[in-house]
Amino acid sequence: MDRTVFFDEMNTDGFQVRKPYENYNDWLSKQTAKELSRKNRQAEELFRLAGITFNVYGRSEAKERLIPFDIIPRIISGSEWNRLCRGLRQRVGAINAFLYDIYHSQEIIKAGRIPRQMVSNNKAFLPQMLRHTPPGSIYTHISGIDLVRTGNDDFYVLEDNVRTPSGVSYMLENRETMLHMFPELFTKNKVQPVENYPSDLLRTLISSAPDGSDGTPTVAVLTPGIYNSAYYEHAFLADHMGVELVEASDLSVVDGNVAMRTIRGYKKIDVLYRRVDDAYLDPLNFKPDSQLGLPGLFDIYKSGRITIANAPGTGIADDKSIYSFMPEIIEFYTGEPMLLKNVPTWRCSDTDSLHYVLSNLSNLVVKEVHGSGGYGMLVGPAASKKELAQFEAKLRAKPDNYIAQPTLSLSTVPTLAKSGLAPRHVDLRPFVLMAPDKIKITSGGLTRVALKKGSLVVNSSQGGGTKDTWVLEE
């Protein structure tokens, strides 16, 4: 691999500090290495005692682990952020319009902008959702859009997450930790707050309640349970919104409504913020062996008596092969060119693309169309000969399952490593809330950082950590 020069968000060319980091750098230059590592240990202790953990799948015993937290913040200027927000609004608005269209008259297919089989053969397409209009026509109440940066003005969308995106509790806890440990930094830097996220989320959910819910709608968070990798976050959000955290065993169908078992009998739920995948929501309508859902939930949903957020069937929009059509999708529904760039993507289902991918495997990143969490993915430049050969076989066997992208030179941010401060690659997941009347974006997001030197994989399940993300006032 060529020796690539990466864009460092703090020290552009090694000696000049970029503007958003100037204030912070003044402070940082006065800290000793010893003091910084002491603070880092203190932060870890705070996370450990607060029980901010995630469970790792694929281990014999469900183990709780801490996601490493790095105390050096990632800083974005107000004007950079505003530009990103325009792109995010456009993108999320178009995704919601796309979902409405796909589950109604499918104009985009009729117009020939997307091949029919991209939708009809897609595992994430839910035919049961056809001709159903969710309350307020909102499908994607909560989106997490993964962005990467490669240069001063170059942001790319790496993927859209519009099923049940997670990580927002880390955005909030990271900020709390920083406020607790470095109060002096927040008087010197005007950092926009993130703490309103739970109340914004609650407002979004309430405003998406079905018509005719009497009084204040009852909202509940549906979790698969305490062994789920994101259980901490489910409890965190329910706690901060002041609503109940329910599991399937708490739910029942009572008088044609979804209701939860309380100490005084059953109480109707109007809006269910579910953190359970589509397939597990309702054993009568989807996976029959699911223990995580409520039999009949989907029928009640279709009768319009409950809102499910996000709506079932949104997976069709964040699928990695649909991703490559995002420029067409955005233009089709907004009439505008796409503001945030897409990473060039080869769909391996296409014979020419497959040929190209196979002959350039060592320079590409290959991903499963339905994969997530960094599993089942190949980073060509970092792979061994054996791994490349194995992947080649997989690609030939099931080309439809894969897409490929060039290896991006992800930007770096200084990070506290054993040897002191060192540049490490980062990405950014902002969270977008969509209510019938408006789109709200919290000024910040989750910055994930690949802690291993040179690594481009930021997923927490693959040894990634997180940073506090500062969006400065303009």
Next chain:
Amino acid sequence: MGFGRVMLGKTANGLYWMCRYLERAETTARLVHTAYRISLTRSNNLQEQWVSVMKTAGMDDLFRAHNGNSVVDNSINWMLRSSRNPSSVLSSVSQARSNARLVRTALTAIVWAAINRAFIDIKQKLSRRVSERNLPEVLELISDRIRSINGAIEGTMLRNEIFNFMRLGTFIERADSTARIIDVRYYVLLPSLNAVGSSLDNVQWDIILRSISAKGGFRMEYGSSAGAREITEFLVLKKTMPRSLNFCVSKLRQNLHYLQTEQAKHTPAFQKAIQIEENYMGFTTEALFKFGLHEYIQKIIASLIDLSSQIEADFRFHN
């Protein structure tokens, strides 16, 4: 709960069991402390003392099944850290924490952090075999962490239904353990056996009082020359003693009364608590011995089990 919220049955169940397990961890640790203390100063038959303490905790059969005859060292570890012993301190604390995670949204951040910290520290301390030499330090850490949880609960939890379910768990478990401690040794409290020359030197009495954290309180209340009759009165009927059966039952009744008022309908559990109080707590000590201490305690244990199932049914813990 505020804003028209009504607690989930599952949450009530989790709160109740969280506190039962916390109380159980504390009781088990105290029993280990008692056995250890007695073995240092009193007894020439160590084996017997340990086995009898485990009998108090209802752990003796399971212990024998797993450990055979090597008693002293094994019993410390069995009671403190064995994962095969569901009532060991470590099992109880991790059950308490699991329940706390389940009801995380009902707890204050401070209570959750105290429970999480207790679990992390106790688990770490108990990750290796405990020897007699480091036992005092281990026991001190356990009791310190549990006291911190109780302090956090006392100082930060609203006095609402959430608190009521926590108290029900605490006092059911406490009443049950006091009753069982008496039950295992009821014969040493019978007046006929100890008519002459009894004093607190009696090692069996010493064990009972220490097992219930009652030694200092007893001395304060009765002086040091009192005997079996007074001990029985103190542990069963004394209203000022926070681990007496009478005290626990009256707390159960109070909390159930509050819950019934909130529920705005008749709950059988409250009626049952009143019955236990009326039928058994109005005794004089004389009447109690006349009734038969053993039978009396057996009846209490059975009524507590019945009350616990009634609470689970009334408040829809499971369905």
